[in-house]
Amino acid sequence: MTTTAHRICPLCEACCGLELELDGDRVTSVRGHDADVLSRGFICPKGAALGELQDDPDRLRAPLVKRDGAFVEVSWDEAFAEIDRRLPPLIAQHGAASVAMVLGNPTAHKAGLLLYGARLTRAIGTPNVFSASTLDQMPKQLAAGWMFGHWLSVAVPDLDRTDLLVVLGANPVASNGSMWTVPDFKGKAKALRARGGQLIVIDPRRTETAAIADRHLTIRPGGDAFLLLAIANTLFAEGLVRLGRIEPHVAGLDDLRAAVEGFTPERVAARCGIAAEDIRALARQLATTERAALYGRIGTCTQEYGTLASWLVDVINALTGHLDVPGGAMFPKAAAFAANTLGAPGKGKGISVGRRRSRVSGAPEVFGELPITCLAEEIETPGDGQIRAAIVVAGNPVLSAPNGPRIAAALAKLELMISFDIYLNETSRHAHVILPAFNSLAEPHFDVAFPQLAWRNVARYSPALLAPPAGHPAEWEMLVRLIGIVRGKGAATDIAALDDELTADDVARTVGPAAPQLLAQVAHLRGPDRLFELALRGGPYGDLFGARAGGLTLDAVRAAPAGIDLGELAPRIPELLRTPSGKVELAPPPLVADVARARADLDRPVPPLVIIGRRHLRSNNSWMHNIPTLAAGKFRGALLVHPDDAARTGVRDGGRARVSRDGRAIDVTVEVTRDISPGVISLPHGWGHGQAGTRLAIAAERPGANLNAILDDTLRDPLSGNAVLGGVAVELAPL
Numbered sequence: 215m216t217t218t219a220h221r222i223c224p225l226c227e228a229c230c231g232l233e234l235e236l237d238g239d240r241v242t243s244v245r246g247h248d249a250d251v252l253s254r255g256f257i258c259p260k261g262a263a264l265g266e267l268q269d270d271p272d273r274l275r276a277p278l279v280k281r282d283g284a285f286v287e288v289s290w291d292e293a294f295a296e297i298d299r300r301l302p303p304l305i306a307q308h309g310a311a312s313v314a315m316v317l318g319n320p321t322a323h324k325a326g327l328l329l330y331g332a333r334l335t336r337a338i339g340t341p342n343v344f345s346a347s348t349l350d351q352m353p354k355q356l357a358a359g360w361m362f363g364h365w366l367s368v369a370v371p372d373l374d375r376t377d378l379l380v381v382l383g384a385n386p387v388a389s390n391g392s393m394w395t396v397p398d399f400k401g402k403a404k405a406l407r408a409r410g411g412q413l414i415v416i417d418p419r420r421t422e423t424a425a426i427a428d429r430h431l432t433i434r435p436g437g438d439a440f441l442l443l444a445i446a447n448t449l450f451a452e453g454l455v456r457l458g459r460i461e462p463h464v465a466g467l468d469d470l471r472a473a474v475e476g477f478t479p480e481r482v483a484a485r486c487g488i489a490a491e492d493i494r495a496l497a498r499q500l501a502t503t504e505r506a507a508l509y510g511r512i513g514t515c516t517q518e519y520g521t522l523a524s525w526l527v528d529v530i531n532a533l534t535g536h537l538d539v540p541g542g543a544m545f546p547k548a549a550a551f552a553a554n555t556l557g558a559p560g561k562g563k564g565i566s567v568g569r570r571r572s573r574v575s576g577a578p579e580v581f582g583e584l585p586i587t588c589l590a591e592e593i594e595t596p597g598d599g600q601i602r603a604a605i606v607v608a609g610n611p612v613l614s615a616p617n618g619p620r621i622a623a624a625l626a627k628l629e630l631m632i633s634f635d636i637y638l639n640e641t642s643r644h645a646h647v648i649l650p651a652f653n654s655l656a657e658p659h660f661d662v663a664f665p666q667l668a669w670r671n672v673a674r675y676s677p678a679l680l681a682p683p684a685g686h687p688a689e690w691e692m693l694v695r696l697i698g699i700v701r702g703k704g705a706a707t708d709i710a711a712l713d714d715e716l717t718a719d720d721v722a723r724t725v726g727p728a729a730p731q732l733l734a735q736v737a738h739l740r741g742p743d744r745l746f747e748l749a750l751r752g753g754p755y756g757d758l759f760g761a762r763a764g765g766l767t768l769d770a771v772r773a774a775p776a777g778i779d780l781g782e783l784a785p786r787i788p789e790l791l792r793t794p795s796g797k798v799e800l801a802p803p804p805l806v807a808d809v810a811r812a813r814a815d816l817d818r819p820v821p822p823l824v825i826i827g828r829r830h831l832r833s834n835n836s837w838m839h840n841i842p843t844l845a846a847g848k849f850r851g852a853l854l855v856h857p858d859d860a861a862r863t864g865v866r867d868g869g870r871a872r873v874s875r876d877g878r879a880i881d882v883t884v885e886v887t888r889d890i891s892p893g894v895i896s897l898p899h900g901w902g903h904g905q906a907g908t909r910l911a912i913a914a915e916r917p918g919a920n921l922n923a924i925l926d927d928t929l930r931d932p933l934s935g936n937a938v939l940g941g942v943a944v945e946l947a948p949l
Contacts, residue, residue, distance in 0.1 A: 220247050220775040221676045222659050223261040224323040225838070228253065228390035228397040229664050230261050231674070231776065234655075239680050241265030241655075249776035251672045256398035258390065259832045263843045272840055272909050273636050274650035285638070285648070290685055291705065293647055294695055298705040300630045300646070304603050305700070310339040311599040314589065317345035318609025320837065324654070325662050325742045326690030327634070330697075331607050333716055337697045341570050341579070342601055344586040349614060350512055352934040353520030354393055356580055359565035360802035361528055362545075363792030365581050366666045367554045369528055369543035370394040371507035372783050373402045373669055376541040377411040378499065378506035382527070383438055383513020387422040388831045392511045395661075395668040400426065402669075414496070416441070416488075417513065418826060419854070419896055420889040431496075432891045435826050436941030437486030438510065439519035439812055442526035443477035444486070445497040449533045450474065454501035458535035463788045466801030470529065473801060473809045485816055487891075501534045505541025513826070516939035519812060520931040525805050532800060537787075544783040545790050548665035549673040549756070549766055550749035554790050562792030573599045575928075577935050585935035586615050587927040593624040603630040605696070612640040613836040613902050616925035616937050617878075632696075634689065637837065643907035651689050656680040660746045673755070673766060674777035675746065690741050713740060721748065735759055743768065755780060808933060820893070821943035823859065825873065827899040827921055836900035839913040851918030852885040854896040855946070860886045863946045870949040873897070873924060875942065880919040881949060895946060897921040899939070 216237050223230045231250025235243040244264050246257035267273075277293035278285040288296075304312060315335045321327045335343055347355070355365040371379055373396060384392060386399040396402065403413050403426060415424040416431045424430040433441060449455050450471050457464055479490035486493075500506050508530050514523040528537065536542030547555060568578035574591040577584055584592075589611065592601045604625065612618045612625070618640075625631060625644035633645035642648050651657075659676040682688070687695070691709050697716070698707025722729040736747045747768040750756050757765030771778055793799055832844045839845055853873065855865060865871040867886035872879050873895070882897060890896055902920025903913035922939070929938035 216242065219679050221655065221679065222661060222674055223264065224654050224659060225260045225264065225267075226258075226323075226390065227392060227395050227664055227667070228258065229395055229661050230257055230397045232257065232261055232264065234264075234679070236679065241268060247776060250674075251777040251779040252395070252668065252670060252674065253397035256401065259844060260838060263841050266841045266843055267838070268653050268655065270840060272911055274638065274648060275652070277650065278638070278648040280646045290687060293649060294699065294705040296647055297632060297696065298699045301603065301699060302702065304630060305338070308602055309599070311341055312602040313338050313340045314342040314344060314592070314601045314604040315340060316586070316589065316604055316606040316609050316611060317343075318607060318611075318614070319346045320608035321345070322663050324608070324689060325660050325746070326657060326688060326693070327607055328662050329742060329745055330690045330693035334605070334693050334697050334700070337700045342592060343583045344589050345583055346586070346609065346614065347581070348583060348585045348587070348934070348936050349516070349939070350936070351393055351515055352580055352583075352936045353515045353524040353931055354511075356521050356567070356934045357525040357528065357805070359581075360805065361525065361799050362554075362790065363562050363564045364554045365565060366552065366663070367545060367790055367792070368393055368667055369531065369537060369545055370396075370667055370669065371509050372541050372544045373399075373406065374782070376406065376505050376507050378414070378503040379403070379406060379411070380414045380416065380496070380500065380506070380508045381423055381427075382416045382508065382510040384509060384511035385417070385421040385423045385829065387426065388829055391667070391669070393667055394509065394511070395664045418891045418894045419828065421828075422831070431488055431492060434485070434487035434820060434941075435513070435824050435894060436517045436519065437488075438514045438517065438523040439526060440477070440482040440816070441486040441488055441493065442523060442530060443474050443809070443812065444479045444482040444493045445500070445530055446470070446526060446533060447474045447477045448479060448494055448497035449501060449530070451478075452498070454498065455533045456501065456535040457532060458539060459785065460532065460538055460787050460798060463791070463796075463798055464532065465795055465797035465799055469801035469806055473806045476813070481816065485818075500530065500536070506534065506536050507531060507541070507543045508536075509543070513940060515936060516827070517941050518929065518931055518938050520936045521933040522805060522808050522812060525802070529800060532798065537798075538785050540782075545786045546666055546668050546783055547671050547754055547780070547786060548668075549671070549780060550660070550665075550746065550753045551662045552666045552753070554792060555754040559789040560791055561796035562794070564792060564794050573597070577930065580934055585930055585937065586611060587617075587930060587937050589615070590617065590620045590624040590927065593627060602628060604628055605632045606641060606645070607634045610639050610641045610836045613900055613920055613922065615927070616922050616929070616939070617927035618902070618920055618922050620927065634692065637840070638907070638909040639837070640902070640905050640908055643905070649692050652682045652686045653680055656682045657688050658743055658746075660742070670782060671780035672777050673750070673771045673780060675768065675771045677772060688741065710740060717744060732759055739768075804933060822893060823944055823946060824894055824941050825921070825944045826894060826896050826940040828896050829899060833898070833900065839901070839903060840910045842912055845912050845916070849883065849916055851883070851898055851901045851916065853882040854890040855884055855886050856890050856892045856894070857886055857888065858892045859895065859946070860884070863948065865946060865948045872947050872949055873944050874947070875924045875944045876926065878924040880921070880923055882919045895944070
């Protein structure tokens, strides 16, 4: 019997609404849900392939335990008994710091993993937490935290109402937003141009976004901060600063003016590769266009000046009067889980960084995490606090983090590694126990993080559509069982009772004496659903547990398969602010101090050849290369080389070449194209499949090369700890 159901896609940040046709437990078709309040019928190839992902024969369906060097399928009780036998004694002997939590990109798309993973981390008490955030987005979060008081107070373009969008180091046609949930960016960009607006793209590559833009400016990789410093300098020098409605709520303007002194367009032109007259014209256009927004993303973050560049994007939006106004860069108001909607508005304690440092390199903690590029050295280096066990949740750092071979060798030395993963991949092959999810359609879905970054305010929920096989736990139940093991309750932990206890502790910590009354109102729910209900009812649109008539509840959102539209983005300053001053901090001291590092670096010679990454609409990091529909067609893992560089190095289109750096090398297939700037080559992130011990048959047919295998794991943005993945000097030679 065929049934129709609706579902939020869990495969990327766009979070599109899908309409599924189900024949029993099998997905027979997937299309965009026309009525969905966020995506309005848009769907990308990843969402269309959801059924293939669920049915992939290489997916793990039962737990695996490594015995005598080989994986064997075991029951769930056997898997947790193995963990109970090994994990508590290790913690008892070596302390909580001996266990690392490693969180991958898909964690953010699975509410059970995200919410209960944080609980597991607290239960263990380990300071060694690593995630994909320090591979792509921590600079943006840190800059937002210093400026606005919280890590997820991130301003996003109000795309439907802007007349000018400048995109720096981002490719939203491929990503449909990154730290900006904007499904069907391409359609919205076409609408922008149709109403007389302009799209300008600044990127070393003629990306899919640049191809539809009114103008494309090429920039030298790593030059973003210098370009932005010169734009800010021009705004001050030419009297173009207009703070607009936020002027009473801004601090640090004079310090900012002093910081950008001397960064004239003429001074930075060579460093960023953009002519002085183009920099001045861009500054003037941003300042004089009534509704405009500047947006920067991956390219601005994955470089040595990532936090500086991320800060300056928001600074320029503020200086031009485009911060927190319609048509500019605005702050979403999420229905649940957003810290900037809770507590007293307009002022707070702000953020803290560097509360501890990594044991070996001394890298500062940021947002509770250490740089993932410190993981291998923390495993390798003996002494107090050495990592001896790791719990890897939906992550593949062997492919996604710099110096992947070193990470692989380090993971192989662990006394215990537990992986939450649906595949036996380049990282999970080193595990001692693998715990696979059954099917995302068997669990309820609510986007925890992405409504805080969305182009429009909405509330959406997807109920579970399938029943898991008998005895197969949900991911949140696996995590609760692990918490029970860590707490000494053993492998036979009463999951329901412990979930009640964890929730009661969280609510008591948040609301104090009122906790029993609130818990009584949600007593009929368990697991993530109970957390969704608490967050929705206590959120800015919620019913406040009966105190506000007509407010949101989980039942109300559940009753709207297309979601509930909460309206366009609206100005939120000063209500949003959680800084100690109650102001937008334009000149946070650590960022002003880092400008001196950029000033000293202005005259650094430009390397003859640098490498950058890229992504494709059909691929999400490393874990979607095993789906036949997404893997079909032209090979998308080739190295892009400009004809001038091809002639200079002797490589040829379709041929093989070697990219090397500091004694490490990868062999690649070459694609010669004018879509990449001279002096720059580009290889996509997340390839390098076909390694021994993996089970990814489709990915292994065209494994590609791992860009991160040649990158240096000691190169980091010093403020955020984010890995430097672009603008790195390399050598290229034909094979």
